[in-house]
Amino acid sequence: MKSRVLRVKDYREVDVKSLLKPFVLDGEALEAELRRLTNPYIRWENGTTVSPGDQVVCRLASDCPRFQKEKVRFVAGSSMFHKDLEDMSIGMEVGETRETILPEGKVSLTLTGVMNRVVPEPRDEMVEKLGLEGVHTVAAYRTYLLEQQKAAAFQEDSYDALNHLMREVINGSEFVLNREDWAEAINRELDRCRKLCRQEGMVLEKMTPEQFKGRIPVKSYHELVAMLQYDGWDKLCRYLLGCRYAENDGFRVREAEYREFIADYVRSWHVSEENAREANPYDSFIFNEYAGHAYTVLKEYIRKFY
Known part of the structure; x- marks a missing residue:
């Protein structure tokens, strides 16, 4: 590759604190x-009084056929049976009868049994x-x-700060970018899309807007090319940054990691290993890993302020 980075802007010079939301504990x-x-350790005991989460056995009486039942089981407070009747059962004792007026008519509930849910302390x-x-x-x-x-909150809240920091680093760095390298990065991704489409029985250049929907966020092959051309320039910069960072932190891409990636791809997408390797050749994997490493370095920096 003829492209190279001459000077890298120090990401520590960029203020990202103002772009981060403060973490709020839920x-x-x-x-x-x-x-x-404690779920595997929950036990059930015969009881006399209903509390939320207990298993209720009752008899319903009503002029409405739906609520005329000799034996009904439900979990109090689950809203899986009927919220109003479940709520009414809470606090009842075995043998007790309560009545309520529902839109369907008057319903009488007699508690005939209860299994108390006993949750141990962790x-x-x-x-x-x-x-x-x-x-x-x-x-x-x-x-x-x-x-x-x-x-999890950082993963969601750091998106804007990470993109801002990456943009500042790219704009503040000096690169020698070769057009052939840029074209290679674009063609590599196009070739990947082409192989994926062929594996589904489609021709990328002839795909319709309906065929693109749910696969790639464009409506035509020409839109795809334009999108990759726009993204390819920045991705080439990220690759060069990732390589420079790797010189300092020892990051390396190894064959074993590629094999692990392919195995995970096969499991996730339910394809053959041959198809997985065809869509994700090793040289593309290397390029993407170093481009991703640039993001990783910047994200770890941002994490210090979260």
């Missing part, structure tokens, strides 16, 4: 996830059985869930 979601830890041994590396206690698991939530 405490309710965290506690809900923590409660999932314990360290429950965490241990998850097999998470370095996570052995409930406190550590809570911290783990917090980090998972924070990572």
Whole structure:
């Protein structure tokens, strides 16, 4: 490749803090996830009083056929049967009868049985059985869930900051970009699209807007070429930046990683290994990995401010 980077703008000179939203903990979601830890340990006991989540057995009486039933089972508060009747059952004791007026008419509910849902408190041994590396206690698991939530929020909230930072670095760097390298990057992606379409029995150059829909965000082959030409220039810059960063941090693309990528592609897209390799040749994989490495370096920098 004749293209090269002469000078790289230091990304640490770019202010990205103002583009990042402050992380807000979703405490309710965290506690809900923590409660999932106890799901395999929930037990059911015969009870006398209904609480939310309990299994209810009752008799319904009504002039409406839908609610004239000798035996009905539901989970109180699940809204899977009938919200009003489920809500009415909460607090009832076995043998008790309550009535309500529904749009369909008056309904009488007699509680004939209840199985109380007994949820244990999270314990360290429950965490241990998850097999998470370095996570052995409930406190550590809570911290783990917090980090998972924070990572997911960062993935979504860092998009604008990452694109801004990449644009600033590319614009502030100096490149020698060869037209042949740019054309090769475009043709490589076009060839990939062409092979993918051929594997589905289509000819890329002759595809209709309906055939493009859901596959590629364009309506014609010519739109696709224009999109790749526009993106190809920046992607070539990202590749060169990724290579420069790799010189400093030791990042390398290896054959074993390509084999792992192909295996994952086969599993995800349910295609043969031959088709997977045809659509994703090794040289394209290398190019994309180094281009992606530029994003990885900048994203790790942004993460420090989140």
